Amino acid sequence: MxxxxxxxxxxxxxxxxxxxxxxxxxxxxxxxxxxxxxxxxxxxxxxxxxxxxxxxxxxxxxxxxxxxxxxxxxxxxxTRELKPGSRVFDERPDVVCTPSDGIVGACGLVQRGQVYQAKGFPYSTAELFGPTQDASVFEGGRFITLRLTSAMYHRFHAPAAGTVEHVTYLSGDTWNVNPIALQRVERLFCRNERAVVRMRLAGGEPIALVPVAAILVASIRLHFLDVLLHLGRKGANEMPCAAPHAKGQEMGWFEHGSTIIVFVPSGFELAEGIATGVQLRAGQALLKRA
Incomplete structure (x- = not known):
């Protein structure tokens, strides 16, 4: 940190x-x-x-x-690569790691299908995940927003060992996702271009990563599908898959910087030191099984 x-x-x-x-x-x-x-x-x-x-x-x-x-x-x-050993992932099996470099934004419990992008600015998990995805499995679980600035390392990795089972791509707007915009634009993450990456951990728990694009950044590369998601893909694009990942394995990248929202079900708690405003590096402990 x-x-x-x-x-x-x-x-x-x-x-x-x-x-x-x-x-x-x-x-x-x-x-x-x-x-x-x-x-x-x-x-x-x-x-x-x-x-x-x-x-x-x-x-x-x-x-x-x-x-x-x-x-x-x-x-x-x-989209630069880093020198070998620059990011080391916490190997403890009960730990879900930070998938990317980032600054912790809003974080907390998913309650009544609602989470927050900033204080006083709620949004619906159902709207974020889109019409084809079931967000109810994360009710009572936790969410953490990680904001990548333009200067940061822009690749993201598997936060734990597991299998990616489905990706939904939702085209949208390209609002800036900095704190100023999050305090002024309601439901911003639900308006922007995003992907919903559904993964099942080795222990059987579901987890979701939602990379959200932003102004100047509307391209998300996913290696396991060998696809570049961009504004030309209108509507909801469904991409079922069965892509096993080891903890720390590179999943893809943003082409500038943006946001990743991590969702886990009940049974997880924040790792020590995780709080709004803390800057993290990929591989640090983010959540742990309660």
Whole structure:
């Protein structure tokens, strides 16, 4: 668990709530997201270096753990691999690990089919999971929201040993998912593009990971289906599968940064030190069997 670094004057300026919300939400979000997707795939070493230099004006990007830094494109930097051993997963069988780097947002119990994106901003698990998925198995269980900033490592991993049984992809909007937007836009996660990844742990318990895309980030790669989920896939896309995963095995990536919401049924409790605002690295203990 780490402490967020101090921000410079430019970052403090952009952090002003009204300006931040205006710049990241009162814009043609989907059009900008598609444009950014095309731009990020341009393979040009010079353009990539210039883009990363501009990126660093907005965020404390640290590439010290990157496996290589000769990036072919901005996307190559966004989805970078890390040096071996950079993320170690807790091997205890009763522990569900953090699937990605991230900052803990809202977390708590699922009660009457309702959870929270921020204080005073509830949303329905049924709406989040979509019309084809049964969210009732998580009633009385726990949820934890993990927010990935643009500077973080963007790959996500199996939080425990188990089998992915089904993926539902739901196309949607691309609202920013930062705390400012979460305190202003109701049901934000239910509006954005997302995937519902249903998994059954080795002990038989169901678990769900819900990667939610955001502005400039509307692409989610899932390795076990060899598919890139993006805004062009309209409606609910059902993808049944039977993909076994070892704890810590890489599952996919975001192409910039976003959010993963973890759902577990009753019988689990938060691991020691897990609380809103804590910054985590993939592999740290997130939940444990009660």
């Amino acid at each position: 780490t402490t967020l670094p101090a921000r410079g004057w430019f970052q403090r300026l952009v952090a002003q709530e009204d300006l931040n919300f205006l710049l990241t939400n009162r814009v043609p979000r989907i059009a900008l997201t598609r444009l950014m997707g095309r731009f990020a795939r341009i393979e040009s070493p010079l353009l990539t270096k210039l883009s990363i230099a501009v990126w660093r004006l907005f965020t404390p990007l640290d590439l010290g753990e990157a496996r290589h830094t000769d990036f072919r494109s901005l996307k190559d930097c966004f």
